[in-house]
Amino acid sequence: MVIAIFFISIWYLSLFSQTFFQHRYAAHGAFTMSKGWERFFFIVAYITQGSSYMSPRTYGIMHRLHHAHTDTPLDPHSPSNSSNIFSMMWHTRVVYQDILHHRMEVDERYSKNLPSWDRFDRFANGSFSRLFWVALYVLFFVVFATSPWLYLLLPIVITMGAFHGAIVNWFAHKYGYINFRLKNTAMNLLFVDVLMLGESYHNNHHKHPAAVNFGRRWYEIDPVYYVVRLFSFLKIIRLVRHKGFRPAIAH
Template sequence: MAIFIFFAALWYLSLFSQTFFQHRYAAHGAFTMSKGWEKFFFIFTYITQGSSYMSPRAYAIMHRLHHAHTDTEHDPHSPSNSSNIFSMMWDTRSAYQQILHHEENVDVKYTKNLPLWKNFDKFANSAFSRLLWVAGYTSFFIAFATSPYQYLLLPIVVSMGAFHGAIVNWFAHKYGYINFKLKNTAMNLLFFDILMLGESYHNNHHKHPSSVNFGQRWFEIDPTYYIIRFLSFIKVINVVLVPNHRTAIR
């Protein structure tokens, strides 16, 4: 039981860091926060993502490129450019590494207003840090696993962020329904998205990238949006653009 509780907690905490801090804040600037809170969420993201931590700066640039070049050869992660989901995951990793280490010639328009903590990111992205997390996860499984089958979850734990990204970037460009006609393949993967904390409303997101609420229709519940509202209420963040829930579906 401990393994499943740990897995579920890590799934949602890691996913929250990705959708709240790296995606909605770093990539799209949907809300602002002080430098103090920004450093807090750097650390929170590192703790919750562990061995699969991604630099908010590098993530944001890669994601902005995805929006600018969706489904084209310049898209850093698109099913249109990969034969299978694992190939796309590897391509995504390669694109991330190139951006992280400044090996990619990125247009300056994609690098504006990014969260930056160079020394912290250097450590968090180091092989030493990742190996420490892997050792910690493995030790936890050795201590608490009650069946050999539970070890099948360990590779997912180690690469949790990559799995989160693959679910949206692969399946939400292949399966689902659309609310908006777009010039790309982005679709809403789930009708009621508790599994991905609102990230699966991909068609809505490509229509309104900077909206803090990825849901558009009455049944499209975006759990992260309500957390954002709470954090805004207690003055941790300041929401830049209040979403219009009456946006027409077309």
């Protein structure tokens, strides 16, 4: 029971950080926040994502490239360019590392106005940090796992971000339904979204990338949208309307 609660908690908390902070805020600028709150959510993302933490700046660049070049050879993650889900996710990792370590030349339009905390990201993406989280997860399983079968969940916990990405970037470009006809393969996965907090409404998102609500029809419930509205009401963030990727940080 403890392992099940832990796994479910990590699944949704790490996914919330990804969709709220790295995706909607960093990549698309659906809202702004102060520098203090931005640093706070850097730390929240690190704690909730652990060994699969993603630099918001690097994620933002990679995701913008995905929108600009969907299903073309320049797309960092598309089933159109890979023979299977594993090769696609490996290519995604290579692109992520190349951007993170400045081995890849990036046009300024993909990197402008992104949240940046270089010292923190160097630590959070470093080997010591990754191994620390892996050791912590292993220790947790050793203490609380009541069956050897539960250890099958351990690799998913360690690579949680990759699993989230695989669901959207592979399956939502191969299966599902569309609300909008687009020049790419993005589709919505309605019944999968109970696991994905709005992220699997991918066709909607490619039509309206900066929209804070990923759902478009009445039955497409995006739970993170209501959290965003709550944060807006509490003045933690400020909702904006814009055509670019992301406005400047509010101070």
